[in-house]
Amino acid sequence: MFIQIIQGKCRDADRLHQLSDEWRETLGPTAEGWLGGTYGVTDDNEFVGVVRFESKEAAARNSARPEQGAWWQKMQECFEGDVTFHDCDNASLFLQGGADDAGFVQVIQGRLTDPERFRRFMEQPMDTLHEARPEIIGGTIAIDDDGYFTETVAFRSESEAREGERREMPSDMQQQFAEEMSQVQDLRYLDLHHPWFATAMRGGSAQA
Incomplete structure (x- = not known):
């Protein structure tokens, strides 16, 4: 699986959300290899889009479509300044991978x-x-060629997520987690309080 992360400071979150829905309805059904996406805007107006494709080649073919370019021109008007992209061949799902009815998504990034x-x-x-954190539905993990990672963690609600954070994990899990996080630099947590989602339909059913 290939994941592209799109980020930037937005000046018009409502318009951005509208255009995202427009893409899902008009361009998504004909985007070869598109699987779905998780989107949201933080409290300080940073947009995060985590878009999943079957492969890097499928994503490149989508980007080359004229209608994609026309749509992106409208999308760019919603941002202040530059938009950054992280292209990640090294991408996977964990647990259930997420759910389109999740009420809260936390994005974790670092090098x-x-x-x-x-x-x-x-x-x-x-x-x-x-077992330790049953409120976690699942999520995605994506690492780009420079070692920069983006993880999404989906929850039914933010209140359940915060309650889970206060529970103490088993000691061996705590140790493993601490060891892995010790190698992370420039760690960031981005909270998407009102996330939205898109999932491709294949053969009449949703495909994660």
Whole structure:
């Protein structure tokens, strides 16, 4: 799976949301290899879009479509300053991967000194995490070629997420988590209080 992360300071969040919905309805059905996306705006107006494709090649073909370029021109007008992109071939889902009815999404970003070690850690069975933090639906993890990672964690509600944060995890899990986070530089947490989602329809059913 390939994930592209799009970020920038937005000047018109309502218009941006409208254009995102417009893409899902008009361009999404004909975007080859598009799987879905998670989107939101933080309290300080930073937009985050985490868009999933079957492959990097499929994403590139979508970007080359004239109608995609025309749509993006309108989208750019919603931003103040530059928009950044992180293209991640190294991407995967964990637990259920997320849900389109999630009420809260936390985005975690940072730079890894050992991306391969972090990837192996995230590919472990998540049974213990699910037992310790049942309020976590699932999420995505994406690492770009420079070792910059973006993780999304989906929850049913923010209140459940905050309650879960206060619970103490098993000691061995705490130790593993602390070891992995020790290699992260420039760590950021971005809270999407009102996320929205898009999922591709394949053969009459949603495809994550």
